Amino acid sequence: xxxxxxxxxxxxxxxxxxxxxxxxxxxxxxxxxxxxxxxxxxxxxxxxxxxxxxxxxxxxxxxxxxxxxxxxxxxxxxxxxxxxxxxxxxxxxxxxxxxxxxxxxxxxxxxxxxxxxxxxxxxxxxxxxxxxxxxxxxxxxxxxxxxxxxxxxxxxxxxxxxxxxxxxxxxxxxxxxxxxxxxxxxxxxxxxxxxxxxxxxxxxxxxxxxxxxxxxxxxxxxxxxxxxxxxxxxxxxxxxxxxxxxxxxxxxxxxxxxxxxxxxxxxxxxxxxxxxxxxxxxxx
Amino acid sequence: xxxxxxxxxxxxxxxxxxxxxxxxxxxxxxxxxxxxxxxxxxxxxxxxxxxxxxxxxxxxxxxxxxxxxxxxxxxxxxxxxxxxxxxxxxxxxxxxxxxxxxxxxxxxxxxxxxxxxxxxxxxxxxxxxxxxxxxxxxxxxxxxxxxxxxxxxxxxxxxxxxxxxxxxxxxxxxxxxxxxxxxxxxxxxxxxxxxxxxxxxxxxxxxxxxxxxxxxxxxxxxxxxxxxxxxxxxxxxxxxxxxxxxxxxxxxxxxxxxxxxxxxxxxxxxxxxxxxxxxxxxxxxxxxxxxxxxxxxxxxxxxxxxxxxxxx
Numbered sequence: 320x321x322x323x324x325x326x327x328x329x330x331x332x333x334x335x336x337x338x339x340x341x342x343x344x345x346x347x348x349x350x351x352x353x354x355x356x357x358x359x360x361x362x363x364x365x366x367x368x369x370x371x372x373x374x375x376x377x378x379x380x381x382x383x384x385x386x387x388x389x390x391x392x393x394x395x396x397x398x399x400x401x402x403x404x405x406x407x408x409x410x411x412x413x414x415x416x417x418x419x420x421x422x423x424x425x426x427x428x429x430x431x432x433x434x435x436x437x438x439x440x441x442x443x444x445x446x447x448x449x450x451x452x453x454x455x456x457x458x459x460x461x462x463x464x465x466x467x468x469x470x471x472x473x474x475x476x477x478x479x480x481x482x483x484x485x486x487x488x489x490x491x492x493x494x495x496x497x498x499x500x501x502x503x504x505x506x507x508x509x510x511x512x513x514x515x516x517x518x519x520x521x522x523x524x525x526x527x528x529x530x531x532x533x534x535x536x537x538x539x540x541x542x543x544x545x546x547x548x549x550x551x552x553x554x555x556x557x558x559x560x561x562x563x564x565x566x567x568x569x570x571x572x573x574x575x576x577x578x579x580x581x582x583x584x585x586x587x588x589x590x591x592x593x594x595x596x597x598x599x600x601x602x603x
Numbered sequence: 604x605x606x607x608x609x610x611x612x613x614x615x616x617x618x619x620x621x622x623x624x625x626x627x628x629x630x631x632x633x634x635x636x637x638x639x640x641x642x643x644x645x646x647x648x649x650x651x652x653x654x655x656x657x658x659x660x661x662x663x664x665x666x667x668x669x670x671x672x673x674x675x676x677x678x679x680x681x682x683x684x685x686x687x688x689x690x691x692x693x694x695x696x697x698x699x700x701x702x703x704x705x706x707x708x709x710x711x712x713x714x715x716x717x718x719x720x721x722x723x724x725x726x727x728x729x730x731x732x733x734x735x736x737x738x739x740x741x742x743x744x745x746x747x748x749x750x751x752x753x754x755x756x757x758x759x760x761x762x763x764x765x766x767x768x769x770x771x772x773x774x775x776x777x778x779x780x781x782x783x784x785x786x787x788x789x790x791x792x793x794x795x796x797x798x799x800x801x802x803x804x805x806x807x808x809x810x811x812x813x814x815x816x817x818x819x820x821x822x823x824x825x826x827x828x829x830x831x832x833x834x835x836x837x838x839x840x841x842x843x844x845x846x847x848x849x850x851x852x853x854x855x856x857x858x859x860x861x862x863x864x865x866x867x868x869x870x871x872x873x874x875x876x877x878x879x880x881x882x883x884x885x886x887x888x889x890x891x892x893x894x895x896x897x898x899x900x901x902x903x904x905x906x907x908x909x910x911x912x913x914x915x
Contacts, residue, residue, distance in 0.1 A: 338683055338684075339680050340679075340711055340712035345710050345711065347709075349710060351709055352695070352709070355698070359697070360697075424697075427696075432692070432693065432696060434692075434693045434694065434696060436687075436689050437693050437694065437703075437707075439658075439659060440657075440659075440682055440710075441711070442710065444678065444679055445678070603661065
């Protein structure tokens, strides 16, 4: 059979219709899929988000003060420990959610099932497939912040003093933190072998959390200068401090421009590293 | 100008720097509406070749064009015009059967309504309608494969790549899959490129095949042509009443092909296959007791070209 004969047999309209799908539409399609999966797994999302801060505030700001072992009033300016914890634990929730929302599904998708291929075949550049994951994780981070905040406000037995000094700052910090954590999740998810993804939490998330100025403002580390300097490599520090500046301005906090500069720089660096790592990982 | 659905030019892929090439200079052109088979032993480079053509593997050198679109320069556009069924089940395990199709359509820009409509149409066509609301993890291998094919064509590509589509399926599911592919080709003029190591299937269903090994195409053509050019000749086995009769027949049979003798049995290698039977009978004479003929097969061609040793 000749080429001509084959081509002639084609029904009209079947000859290649390479029709470009607008990237925004394909991107939106990916978001719709993620939103559906999130709705299906919403209870798991809530539990994952709420457990840590809920127990933390319950033990340290309800149980401890009640049994006379509270840290109340130890922070600068007589502000309660419960107040110190508000920006800190929101920072952790945002951060943890951002990492988990990308790294955990990615471990399954890249590992045994290779179902990442399903998303990779969407008609947009691979970098945008990766970026969609990060954007959606940032959205989950925002949701986590909204879920956690009332807990931090309502549970403590001590007075919690929060007044939003700057809404724009609050929103910018939460969004940047969500993106930063998403890119970090993308990097970890592509670098760590899928079977060892659990290690991320003990080796990365736990140290970042405990040394992330979550339970104390950064400036109060002055008595331990080496730690004060060392924690500057921890991105969570800037999230906690940024939220402190926005929500509890009475507490000592880093200057806002420094916080924003650090967040933007780290986010950009992680965006570059993680996207490169993702592309390498999936296209061999 | 009408572009070919697939064109590969001097395609090379090396996974390890300085290591052996998984794909080592492949040139290939597939025509419209063709069902084309890539055959080869494990590790021959079939999956890598398909991976490059479907934008999922970055080539080290060379060019891959799908419908005239360079898959490296514009993967997004290439992806819009091709469909792929990968070797492993890559269905979205977090979603239902129906959602797998709906979201796929949405990735390709369909509105909510259009995507739902297309998904229902495909569920009907692929006889999955009653399983639509189940999670994909509940599907058997055959059904999952059918859903993967449905997903691959959901956005109406003009060429579909299938990597070992029938591996691990029971005979019924395999047959059903071939029927679906034939149907799609007939109705939508789809071009199909698949890899397989089931040679009988390739021989039966593919219009053209390329046998590839160590990253190179060894031969390419219709199964019939390959058998004629590269296969063993047909072997006629003739049994005689006694040794003496066989010995007498040897001289006469030599005119028809090379002859081996083993006791009262002669083996004649002939290019003519079944058409040679009358001449064989004639030359064998009255002492002939039985005759059997082994036609050449694509498998002979495959083994002759790729050798017998086991791979990986």
